[in-house]
Amino acid sequence: MRTRIVFATVLAVAAFAPLYLPPYELSLLARFLAFAVLALGISLIWGTGGILSLGQGVFFGLGGYAIAMHLKLAGADAGGLPDFMQWSGLDTLPWWWAPFRSPAVALAAVVLVPGAVAAALSYLVFRRRVTGSYFAIITQALTLAAATFIISQQQFTGGFNGLTGFTSAFGFLLADSRTQVGLYWITLAVLALAFVATRTLQTSAFGKVLLAIRDGENRVRFLGYDPLPFKVIAFVFAGVLAGISGALVTLDLGVISPAMFGVVPSIEMVIWVAIGGRRSLVGAIVGTLVVNFGKDFVSSAFPELWLYVVGAVFVLVVTIAPQGLVGLVTLRRRLPRAGVRTAAALE
Amino acid sequence: MSELTLVAGQLFNGISVASILLLVAIGLALSFGLMRVINMAHGEMLMMGGYLTYVSVSIFGKGAGFAIGLVVAFVGTALFGALLEVTLIRRLYGRPLDTLLATWGVSLILQQAARSIFGPVGVEVTAPAWLAGTLSLGGSALTGLSFPAVRLFIIVLAAAVLGGVGFTIARTRLGLLVRAVHENRPIAEALGTNTRLVDLAVFSLGTGIAGVAGSALALIAPVTPTVGQSYIVYAFLVVIVGGLGSLTGTLAAAVAIGVFSAAAQVFTSTSFADVLLLLCVIAFMQFRPRGIIAQRSRALDEG
Numbered sequence: 001m002r003t004r005i006v007f008a009t010v011l012a013v014a015a016f017a018p019l020y021l022p023p024y025e026l027s028l029l030a031r032f033l034a035f036a037v038l039a040l041g042i043s044l045i046w047g048t049g050g051i052l053s054l055g056q057g058v059f060f061g062l063g064g065y066a067i068a069m070h071l072k073l074a075g076a077d078a079g080g081l082p083d084f085m086q087w088s089g090l091d092t093l094p095w096w097w098a099p100f101r102s103p104a105v106a107l108a109a110v111v112l113v114p115g116a117v118a119a120a121l122s123y124l125v126f127r128r129r130v131t132g133s134y135f136a137i138i139t140q141a142l143t144l145a146a147a148t149f150i151i152s153q154q155q156f157t158g159g160f161n162g163l164t165g166f167t168s169a170f171g172f173l174l175a176d177s178r179t180q181v182g183l184y185w186i187t188l189a190v191l192a193l194a195f196v197a198t199r200t201l202q203t204s205a206f207g208k209v210l211l212a213i214r215d216g217e218n219r220v221r222f223l224g225y226d227p228l229p230f231k232v233i234a235f236v237f238a239g240v241l242a243g244i245s246g247a248l249v250t251l252d253l254g255v256i257s258p259a260m261f262g263v264v265p266s267i268e269m270v271i272w273v274a275i276g277g278r279r280s281l282v283g284a285i286v287g288t289l290v291v292n293f294g295k296d297f298v299s300s301a302f303p304e305l306w307l308y309v310v311g312a313v314f315v316l317v318v319t320i321a322p323q324g325l326v327g328l329v330t331l332r333r334r335l336p337r338a339g340v341r342t343a344a345a346l347e
Numbered sequence: 348m349s350e351l352t353l354v355a356g357q358l359f360n361g362i363s364v365a366s367i368l369l370l371v372a373i374g375l376a377l378s379f380g381l382m383r384v385i386n387m388a389h390g391e392m393l394m395m396g397g398y399l400t401y402v403s404v405s406i407f408g409k410g411a412g413f414a415i416g417l418v419v420a421f422v423g424t425a426l427f428g429a430l431l432e433v434t435l436i437r438r439l440y441g442r443p444l445d446t447l448l449a450t451w452g453v454s455l456i457l458q459q460a461a462r463s464i465f466g467p468v469g470v471e472v473t474a475p476a477w478l479a480g481t482l483s484l485g486g487s488a489l490t491g492l493s494f495p496a497v498r499l500f501i502i503v504l505a506a507a508v509l510g511g512v513g514f515t516i517a518r519t520r521l522g523l524l525v526r527a528v529h530e531n532r533p534i535a536e537a538l539g540t541n542t543r544l545v546d547l548a549v550f551s552l553g554t555g556i557a558g559v560a561g562s563a564l565a566l567i568a569p570v571t572p573t574v575g576q577s578y579i580v581y582a583f584l585v586v587i588v589g590g591l592g593s594l595t596g597t598l599a600a601a602v603a604i605g606v607f608s609a610a611a612q613v614f615t616s617t618s619f620a621d622v623l624l625l626l627c628v629i630a631f632m633q634f635r636p637r638g639i640i641a642q643r644s645r646a647l648d649e650g
Contacts, residue, residue: 133443141584
């Protein structure tokens with residue numbers, strides 16, 4: 001009951017943010033809340049499932065490109081080509097662009113394309129019991145390949161600059177401040193839904209098996225469960241969340257480009273969750289907000305320092321506080337009552 | 348140019364790429380195989396080796412400077428590796444994914460440090476006179492082909508390093524201890540092996556070799572703060588495809604990936620070759636998930 005009241009209060013305070021936050025801060029908050037949707041997925045697969053993916057950026061990018069392709073086509077003249085295609089000398093629209101004229105197809109693609117890629121990848125890799133570090137490295141290679149590929153196919157993807165220059169989305173002018181407020185509310189609602197969904201999944205029997213797989217995959221096998229579907233479903237769920245997050249960020253920012261989802265941003269996404277606390281969904285959201293607001297502050301005030309700060313914080317969090325900010329808070333709360341440092345509190 | 352010379356030239360390119368990948372991957376294979384440590388800062392050891400070579404070339408001139416630089420790069424990065432192992436890696440023992448994240452933090456700091464010291468633009472190391480020429484084969488089926496001496500040197504260097512490491516592991520007392528710890532850490536420990544010292548030696552040997560790789564790489568490409576990033580992902584793929592902790596596997600995988608990339612670039616673009624490479628690695632893992640040379644182990648869960 002208490003958690004529900006806290007949840008409702010936080011949601012209400014956040015919902016009224018357009019009333020008390022200036023437009024720039026509101027747009028930052030909207031973007032970071034959209035990032036948090038992705039972070040929830042990382043928390044589920046990594047914190048609960050023990051699957052470290054350094055490739056969440058790929059799914060983020062797929063969601064972002066799906067929506068951006070629609071916005072690009074909607075912005076072009078009827079039957080015309082998006083501007084960057086004309087510049088690269090194309091005169092017909094590639095066939096795989098055409099369906100994105102329909103908003104319904106684009107919105108479905110935001111969910112289905114990242115989901116399908118995540119399903120194929122995770123099925124193929126987990127099927128052969130490739131786990132842990134191996135999986136992390138494969139996902140990183142996937143990110144590198146995806147970013148290089150998109151940069152190289154400039155005439156179809158906008159290359160390094162990505163897709164940008166949208167004026168309106170689904171009939172609403174993006175520059176309009178009311179649209180921005182609307183986008184913020186949509187983002188907040190999506191995040192709240194994603195939180196409830198992830199939490200339901202995490203606390204269900206499914207989540208228990210996932211947790212058991214993290215702690216001893218072979219033991220789970222000996223108990224008669226096949227870990228494969230559990231891992232694939234969790235990974236697809238996280239991929240879909242990343243896709244939705246990418247679409248929301250693309251709308252908020254008005255651009256999607258390879259620089260937003262390459263190898264470095266993909267690791268940064270893991271950093272958000274690590275700093276917040278990998279085992280806690282609240283930690284994932286808090287970590288995303290803290291790191292991103294911190295980044296915005298440090299990199300505008302002392303641009304040289306940002307990499308030093310994030311590098312040092314990262315090393316410290318991993319070595320000293322593996323459970324992140326949330327871990328620090330709960331540890332302090334538990335210690336005096338327990339009297340001794342119990343294994344559970346230290347873990 | 349005939350078909351044959353084209354194929355031979357591309358094969359040479361492939362082996363040249365493979366020799367660099369091998370130099371980078373040996374160190375990773377050592378620390379990954381023995382300690383289950385994923386050192387994301389390994390690429391930055393490469394970068395550090397490159398900058399150390401640059402510094403010694405600017406101090407001692409380009410003739411002797413490079414030879415000195417090679418030694419300085421090895422010793423300097425090995426010492427840094429030892430420092431890293433003692434201060435950080437040791438605390439994360441048994442948490443492979445956390446070593447990955449923590450060393451990534453280290454790599455960010457090192458990149459920014461390089462940017463602050465040497466600037467964001469790359470620095471060039473000119474090859475010494477004895478490496479400046481090319482070797483061409485006249486009067487045979489391969490007329491018209493020429494092999495740059497620098498690339499030949501790197502191939503020889505990689506072979507020498509591989510031979511040296513192989514010899515150390517197979518024939519020396521340190522190698523014996525390394526094999527013992529690799530095979531069964533608790534038993535080796537129980538028999539009185541100082542496993543921490545073995546870990547330290549292996550880890551710093553690995554980073555030292557990365558420094559040598561950086562030194563060699565400086566001959567063919569400018570040294571930039573992010574040079575390590577462009578090699579690390581491929582080097583990890585080499586280690587995965589080769590199989591954990593097997594030098595023979597690492598060698599085979601480096602040659603396979605190097606030649607594959609060079610061959611793929613003949614038919615498609617560089618970026619498409621990357622995508623193809625990844626697809627092939629995933630396909631390969633469908634039938635050999637533990638790499639070319641799989642370790643046999645009776646342990647239940649491995650990292």
